[in-house]
Amino acid sequence: MVRALGLLFFLAVTWLLLSGIYDNNLLFWLGAASCLLCVFIARRMDVIDHEGTPLELGWRIIVYWPWLFVEIVKANIDVIGHLLRPTLNISPTLIRSKTLQRTDLGRVIYANSITLTPGTLSLDIDDEKGILVHALSRAGAEGVLTDDMNRRCAALESDRLHARAQKDRTP
Amino acid sequence: MDWVTIVSGVLVIGGAMLTVVGAYGTLRLPDLYTRLHAASVTDTLATFMILAGLAVPSLFAGEWLITVKLVFILIFLWFTSPIASYSVGHAAFFAAQKPKLDHDLTDGEGDAA
Numbered sequence: 001m002v003r004a005l006g007l008l009f010f011l012a013v014t015w016l017l018l019s020g021i022y023d024n025n026l027l028f029w030l031g032a033a034s035c036l037l038c039v040f041i042a043r044r045m046d047v048i049d050h051e052g053t054p055l056e057l058g059w060r061i062i063v064y065w066p067w068l069f070v071e072i073v074k075a076n077i078d079v080i081g082h083l084l085r086p087t088l089n090i091s092p093t094l095i096r097s098k099t100l101q102r103t104d105l106g107r108v109i110y111a112n113s114i115t116l117t118p119g120t121l122s123l124d125i126d127d128e129k130g131i132l133v134h135a136l137s138r139a140g141a142e143g144v145l146t147d148d149m150n151r152r153c154a155a156l157e158s159d160r161l162h163a164r165a166q167k168d169r170t171p
Numbered sequence: 172m173d174w175v176t177i178v179s180g181v182l183v184i185g186g187a188m189l190t191v192v193g194a195y196g197t198l199r200l201p202d203l204y205t206r207l208h209a210a211s212v213t214d215t216l217a218t219f220m221i222l223a224g225l226a227v228p229s230l231f232a233g234e235w236l237i238t239v240k241l242v243f244i245l246i247f248l249w250f251t252s253p254i255a256s257y258s259v260g261h262a263a264f265f266a267a268q269k270p271k272l273d274h275d276l277t278d279g280e281g282d283a284a
Contacts, residue, residue: 115253
């Protein structure tokens with residue numbers, strides 16, 4: 001129920017920010033009705049769970065995003081340097097990065113962060129073997145193997161999220 | 172020219188130039204996987220710089236609703252583009268198009284057909 005209300009809140013905020021028209025009663029109530037309809041449909045489809053509305057991530061993800069942004073900018077500069085060098089100096093490398101995350105949501109955040117950082121690309125996620133990563137250079141691959149991002153993504157998962165994931169998995 | 176125009180112009184032109192660099196890299200690199208790396212430059216930093224360049228004037232004109240919409244665009248793009256890259260890379264890898272590698276630090280998964 002809390003989760004449904006949370007989804008309703010985020011939908012309402014999104015609608016208000018995108019519309020920008022606050023002095024028209026008809027539009028306002030139509031917006032409210034569509035938010036309610038969305039929550040109703042999401043509930044019927046049973047997609048209001050810890051993955052659809054990850055409220056448990058909370059402030060942790062807000063702290064994580066700026067760090068990820070800085071990493072993306074640094075990786076971009078590195079890859080642009082590779083692309084513009086007169087002679088290509090790439091050393092494509094394939095590695096497996098063992099995931100430290102406990103939930104699927106954490107693993108997806110980690111895999112997407114790897115892909116979002118230019119120079120590294122996740123190709124496959126396997127629970128036992130870890131994430132298959134293709135890197136543009138050996139240095140980039142070794143950056144992934146330091147597990148810095150891996151640990152940060154694991155730290156995103158609170159115990160509440162883990163407990164919730166267990167509960168959502170068992171029908 | 173006031174400085175808002177200059178900052179915005181520098182960001183948009185910089186983003187456009189990064190897009191060209193990404194396209195150049197896509198043509199220059201040898202195989203699909205390395206080309207995806209070049210394309211991700213266009214996906215991330217170039218997109219951010221163009222959107223930031225568009226956001227600066229609207230922010231200083233007090234049109235913050237436009238800024239919010241640009242932020243939404245950035246968030247949606249940065250959420251969806253890694254999933255698209257993953258799909259392309261995953262499909263290619265398991266359709267037996269093996270990458271050209273210098274180092275394979277897995278148990279030989281790069282060679283398996």
